[in-house]
Amino acid sequence: MREKLATLARTLFRRRRARTDGGEATANPSGGFLSDQFVSSLPYWLPAFLIMGLAVYGAIFWNFLLSLTDFQQFGNPDYGHLDLGMYAKAFGDQVFLGALQNTFALLVSFTLCCLVVGLLIAILVDQKIRYENTFRTIYLLPMALSFVVTAQFWLWMYNKQNGVVNIILGAFGLGPYEWIGNPALVLGAVVFALIWQFSGYAMVVYLAGLRAIPTEQFEAARVDGATTLRMYWRVIIPQLKGATISASVVLMVFALKAFDFLYSLSGSYYPPKVGHPRDDDGPAGVQRRPPRVRGGDRHHAVRARARHHRTLSRLPIPGR
Amino acid sequence: MATLELDSITKHFDDDGKTIVAVDDASIDIDDGEFLVLVGPSGCGKSTTLRMIAGLETITNGELRIGDRRVNEAKPRDRDIAMVFQSYALYPHMTVRENMSFGLEESTDLSNDEIAERVESATDTMGINDLLDRKPSELSGGQQQRVALGRAIVREPEVFLMDEPLSNLDAKLRAQMRTELQRLQEDLDTTTVYVTHDQTEAMTMGDRIAILNDGVLQQVATPLEAYHTPANQFVAGFIGEPSMNFFDVDLEGETVVGGGLDYPVSGDVRATLTTDSLVLGIRPQDIELVDAVESGRDVAVTVDVVEPMGDESNVYLSLPDTREGETFIANVDGRTPVEAGDDVVARIPEEAVHFFDRQTGEALRNREFEGDADVDLSL
Numbered sequence: 001m002r003e004k005l006a007t008l009a010r011t012l013f014r015r016r017r018a019r020t021d022g023g024e025a026t027a028n029p030s031g032g033f034l035s036d037q038f039v040s041s042l043p044y045w046l047p048a049f050l051i052m053g054l055a056v057y058g059a060i061f062w063n064f065l066l067s068l069t070d071f072q073q074f075g076n077p078d079y080g081h082l083d084l085g086m087y088a089k090a091f092g093d094q095v096f097l098g099a100l101q102n103t104f105a106l107l108v109s110f111t112l113c114c115l116v117v118g119l120l121i122a123i124l125v126d127q128k129i130r131y132e133n134t135f136r137t138i139y140l141l142p143m144a145l146s147f148v149v150t151a152q153f154w155l156w157m158y159n160k161q162n163g164v165v166n167i168i169l170g171a172f173g174l175g176p177y178e179w180i181g182n183p184a185l186v187l188g189a190v191v192f193a194l195i196w197q198f199s200g201y202a203m204v205v206y207l208a209g210l211r212a213i214p215t216e217q218f219e220a221a222r223v224d225g226a227t228t229l230r231m232y233w234r235v236i237i238p239q240l241k242g243a244t245i246s247a248s249v250v251l252m253v254f255a256l257k258a259f260d261f262l263y264s265l266s267g268s269y270y271p272p273k274v275g276h277p278r279d280d281d282g283p284a285g286v287q288r289r290p291p292r293v294r295g296g297d298r299h300h301a302v303r304a305r306a307r308h309h310r311t312l313s314r315l316p317i318p319g320r
Numbered sequence: 321m322a323t324l325e326l327d328s329i330t331k332h333f334d335d336d337g338k339t340i341v342a343v344d345d346a347s348i349d350i351d352d353g354e355f356l357v358l359v360g361p362s363g364c365g366k367s368t369t370l371r372m373i374a375g376l377e378t379i380t381n382g383e384l385r386i387g388d389r390r391v392n393e394a395k396p397r398d399r400d401i402a403m404v405f406q407s408y409a410l411y412p413h414m415t416v417r418e419n420m421s422f423g424l425e426e427s428t429d430l431s432n433d434e435i436a437e438r439v440e441s442a443t444d445t446m447g448i449n450d451l452l453d454r455k456p457s458e459l460s461g462g463q464q465q466r467v468a469l470g471r472a473i474v475r476e477p478e479v480f481l482m483d484e485p486l487s488n489l490d491a492k493l494r495a496q497m498r499t500e501l502q503r504l505q506e507d508l509d510t511t512t513v514y515v516t517h518d519q520t521e522a523m524t525m526g527d528r529i530a531i532l533n534d535g536v537l538q539q540v541a542t543p544l545e546a547y548h549t550p551a552n553q554f555v556a557g558f559i560g561e562p563s564m565n566f567f568d569v570d571l572e573g574e575t576v577v578g579g580g581l582d583y584p585v586s587g588d589v590r591a592t593l594t595t596d597s598l599v600l601g602i603r604p605q606d607i608e609l610v611d612a613v614e615s616g617r618d619v620a621v622t623v624d625v626v627e628p629m630g631d632e633s634n635v636y637l638s639l640p641d642t643r644e645g646e647t648f649i650a651n652v653d654g655r656t657p658v659e660a661g662d663d664v665v666a667r668i669p670e671e672a673v674h675f676f677d678r679q680t681g682e683a684l685r686n687r688e689f690e691g692d693a694d695v696d697l698s699l
Contacts, residue, residue: 216409225397225427
């Protein structure tokens with residue numbers, strides 16, 4: 001009996017020891033999922049991973065989930081019956097469809113024109129001209145400006161009475177046109193302004209693409225008898241496929257983000273007037289939200305912002 | 321087919337206000353159907369010369385004539401030339417067929433059928449029929465090379481211009497393409513200007529070679545003339561592999577002394593030497609290794625290094641009383657039993673010796689050569 005107990009104890013002991021060994025082995029596996037490195041690196045990436053995962057992708061998913069409910073304003077959404085009712089409503093709404101159509105038209109025309117203009121400027125700048133860097137900066141500069149600022153520029157330039165666009169057209173006996181107010185013209189005017197702002201970007205991408213093409217390609221085409229136009233058309237531009245794709249992707253993203261620009265331009269954007277309870281040059285309340293594209297009040301966004309900047313500049317700066 | 325005349329062609333580049341002379345007053349007359357090789361070290365202006373002929377560089381001074389037509393101001397497309405680039409410059413987005421048709425479509429009024437016919441016949445010549453629908457990226461280096469040549473010959477131009485077309489190929493393929501290119505040029509009988517830095521290509525391919533250095537034309541001659549009767553020390557050193565051995569010597573009475581040599585010179589030869597300050601040149605192939613010193617033209621030397629090449633060996637020899645590492649080369653039969661450290665005797669035969677003016681580099685006396693094309697190069 002005693003012997004039996006001793007044997008059992010030995011067996012257990014051995015087994016336990018064996019198990020312990022095994023435990024140690026799992027702590028140092030030869031390449032399992034929960035490797036030492038993985039565990040010890042957790043504190044470094046897990047918080048960021050969780051925040052990113054929940055706040056961005058989790059929110060996207062939640063948003064999608066909400067879109068399937070009939071949830072409105074605040075309160076507790078009812079996740080009981082999910083359906084595509086909201087989507088059906090959106091696609092049945094003329095305003096939404098109109099916006100969709102305009103966005104699509106803007107996306108296509110803006111991207112295409114920007115690419116063409118950018119390519120032409122890039123080819124011109126690539127002719128080993130003097131002050132090349134200066135030109136490059138000049139063409140790229142508009143892109144560095146805020147949409148709100150460029151919108152104001154164009155607002156002034158498109159002004160019916162005093163805008164420089166109408167003045168120039170007037171010299172040829174045309175116009176004046178109400179560029180922003182006329183629904184038939186506004187999309188074109190907006191696209192033109194956006195092209196001015198972003199064709200510099202397309203130029204930079206194309207210029208890099210042109211520089212990457214070996215000089216021999218140009219020379220071979222010239223020796224082969226191609227005129228400059230034919231050389232670019234048949235030999236050089238086809239080789240800019242990569243540049244075209246990368247430029248279009250970025251330009252399309254900008255086209256979709258042009259919302260700020262449109263909002264500033266159409267004058268229906270009013271930042272909250274915190275600290276400015278009285279606005280001396282505008283009507284109050286509901287009337288301050290005129291229908292889109294109405295003449296009078298469209299300077300508000302910029303004025304409000306300018307006021308904001310003035311306020312900032314009047315703040316006492318320590319040490320002054 | 322046409323003659324090509326370079327009449328005092330000069331090219332200046334402007335570099336931050338300084339003028340750099342790339343090609344200085346080069347005059348070459350190239351016959352109809354001739355294969356002229358422009359050869360020289362990197363930066364000697366050979367590519368610039370070719371590019372001026374192509375119309376890719378402007379000509380600062382001088383006149384360029386194709387046929388009898390002045391083409392200085394003509395655009396490349398109006399010169400009736402075809403060029404093969406070192407990098408081939410095939411259009412990467414076009415198939416082989418499109419690459420080859422491109423030149424004809426752009427420069428001629430041929431119908432599509434005629435173009436297709438000419439492309440077919442050019443691909444037959446180059447043996448690349450089965451590659452017609454492939455893109456350049458799908459071809460090997462050798463195949464790209466053939467397409468590049470095919471793209472030139474399909475044009476049937478007056479003049480072919482080739483800018484180091486074989487330098488991107490491996491050694492074996494290069495030797496093969498060299499022969500093929502020569503045969504092709506003979507068949508087509510088109511005037512060709514070929515630029516290379518490789519003196520083997522220059523020697524083996526050209527009807528004549530033009531040697532350039534520092535933008536200055538050194539000599540235009542047949543390969544054998546340039547080899548045996550170089551115009552100056554540069555040509556003598558540039559043409560021939562391994563290079564000619566040079567010794568800085570001074571004429572003292574009946575011998576020349578210097579660089580460890582004390583070499584007797586016969587009266588006939590002395591008569592040709594117009595200065596005392598000389599360079600003695602001897603080709604490695606002309607030096608013999610003998611058993612014993614029999615005359616003043618045999619010198620006792622020590623073998624420094626032996627480079628066996630099979631049929632022949634390059635033996636690096638050092639003279640007594642010279643600094644370590646200062647050697648000259650003898651090219652001897654590969655079966656000669658020599659090893660590093662051996663003491664041997666080098667025989668420098670007087671009829672093979674060249675003398676150059678040490679100041680100007682000009683050849684004062686060259687080895688005897690009758691200009692006979694059948695002369696055995698290996699001697």
